[in-house]
Amino acid sequence: MIEAVNITLLLILTFAAFSVAFWLYSSSKSRPIIHSLSHPLVTAPLIVSTVLFCTDINYQQYREANQPLFFLLGTATVALAIPLHQQFHNIRSLAKPLLVTLLFGASFAVIIALITAWLLGASMDTLISVTPKSVTTPIALGIAEKIGGQPSLTAGIVVFTGVVGAIFGPVLFHRMGIRDDRIKGFVLGICAHGVGTARAFEISGKCGAFASLGLGLTGAVTAIILPWLVISFLK
Amino acid sequence: MLRGLLTLLLFQGIGEAAVYFSGAPIPGPVVGMLLLFLALQLSRIELPVWLGEAGHFLIRWLSLMFIPACVGFFFLSSIETNQWLAVAGVILLATLITMMATAFLMALLLKKSLKSEADNQ
Numbered sequence A: 001m002i003e004a005v006n007i008t009l010l011l012i013l014t015f016a017a018f019s020v021a022f023w024l025y026s027s028s029k030s031r032p033i034i035h036s037l038s039h040p041l042v043t044a045p046l047i048v049s050t051v052l053f054c055t056d057i058n059y060q061q062y063r064e065a066n067q068p069l070f071f072l073l074g075t076a077t078v079a080l081a082i083p084l085h086q087q088f089h090n091i092r093s094l095a096k097p098l099l100v101t102l103l104f105g106a107s108f109a110v111i112i113a114l115i116t117a118w119l120l121g122a123s124m125d126t127l128i129s130v131t132p133k134s135v136t137t138p139i140a141l142g143i144a145e146k147i148g149g150q151p152s153l154t155a156g157i158v159v160f161t162g163v164v165g166a167i168f169g170p171v172l173f174h175r176m177g178i179r180d181d182r183i184k185g186f187v188l189g190i191c192a193h194g195v196g197t198a199r200a201f202e203i204s205g206k207c208g209a210f211a212s213l214g215l216g217l218t219g220a221v222t223a224i225i226l227p228w229l230v231i232s233f234l235k
Numbered sequence B: 001m002l003r004g005l006l007t008l009l010l011f012q013g014i015g016e017a018a019v020y021f022s023g024a025p026i027p028g029p030v031v032g033m034l035l036l037f038l039a040l041q042l043s044r045i046e047l048p049v050w051l052g053e054a055g056h057f058l059i060r061w062l063s064l065m066f067i068p069a070c071v072g073f074f075f076l077s078s079i080e081t082n083q084w085l086a087v088a089g090v091i092l093l094a095t096l097i098t099m100m101a102t103a104f105l106m107a108l109l110l111k112k113s114l115k116s117e118a119d120n121q
Helices: A002-026 A032-037 A040-055 A059-065 A067-079 A081-086 A088-092 A095-119 A124-130 A137-147 A151-176 A181-203 A205-233 B002-022 B028-043 B049-060 B062-075 B081-120
Strands: none
Touching: A002 A040, A002 A059, A002 A067, A002 B062, A032 A151, A040 A059, A040 A151, A040 A181, A040 B062, A059 A067, A059 B062, A067 A081, A067 B002, A067 B028, A067 B049, A067 B062, A081 A088, A081 A205, A081 B028, A081 B049, A088 A095, A088 A205, A095 A124, A095 A181, A095 A205, A095 B081, A124 A137, A124 A151, A124 B081, A137 A151, A137 A205, A151 A181, A151 B062, A151 B081, A181 A205, A181 B049, A181 B062, A181 B081, A205 B028, B002 B028, B002 B049, B049 B062
C-alpha cells in the first residue's frame, strides 16, 4: 500500500520537476544564452536530484518508480521513423555528403574523446569507458560491456554528452553562422544522440528528422567500428 | 491516436523480439524504428493521421522521458576522485570540438554538392 504511494510520488516528482523546468524555459525566451542554459534537461534533473538528496531517497528506488518513462522512451524511439519517412525525399538526395559527415563525425568523436581524456590524466579504465560517448545510451552500454569499460560511468557520460550537445549546440551553430536546419539536426543527432534529437525537434520537424537519421546511423556505425578500434589501439 | 500507439508498441515488440532471438548488440526500439520506417516506405500509402498524431505526441515529450536517466549522473559513485577532471573535460571539450568540426565539414560538403548541381545544369 505505502509502496504504491511511494511509486506514485516519485513519478509525480519527475512530472512536477519537468513542468516547473518547462515553465522556466519558456519564460526566458528573450535571452538566448539563459534560455539555452535553462533547458528542462538541465533544470529538471537538478530539481529531482535536490529533492532526492534532501529526502534521502536512493537513485535505485527513484529509477524503479520511473520505469514507465524508460519504457516510453523506447516507444518514442520507434516513433522517430515517422519524421524520417516524411523527410526522406530531402535525405535521399543528400546521401553522399550525409554519409561522409556521419563517418567523420562518428570516428572523430571517439578520437577526440580519447585524446582529451588522455591529456587530462584519465586511467585506462576511464579511457575505455569514455569512447562510446556519442552513441545513444542502450547501444553505448552494449559497446562498453563488449570492450570492457564501466557501464555506469559510460551511461553517465553518454547522457551528459547529450545534454551538453543539446544545450551548447544551438549556441555554437549561431556563433558559426550556421542557419541550415539540416546541418543543425544531423550534427545534433550524431554528437548528442537522443537528447540532441529531442532538442532538434524544438527547432523544426526537418531538423528533428535529420537528427533521427544521425542518431540511428551513428549508433550502428559506432557499434561496428569501436570494438575493433579499441582492440587494435588500446589493448 | 489509440491505433497509432498500438502500432508503435507492436513495432517496439517486434524489435525487442528480433534482438532477443538474434543476439545482436542493438537496442530493440532502434530495430523497431528501422522496421517501421521500411514498412512506411514500402507501403506507398499516405501516412495515416492516427499514426502521425501518436508519433508526434511522443516525440514532443521526448525530453521528459530522458529525465530519470539524467538524474542518474548525479548519483554516480563509481568514479575515483582523480578521474573527475578527465570525465568533465571529455564531456565538455570533446563534445564541443566534435560538434564544431562535424558542422563545419557538413556545411562545406553541402556547399560543394550545391555547386556541382549548378554546374551540371
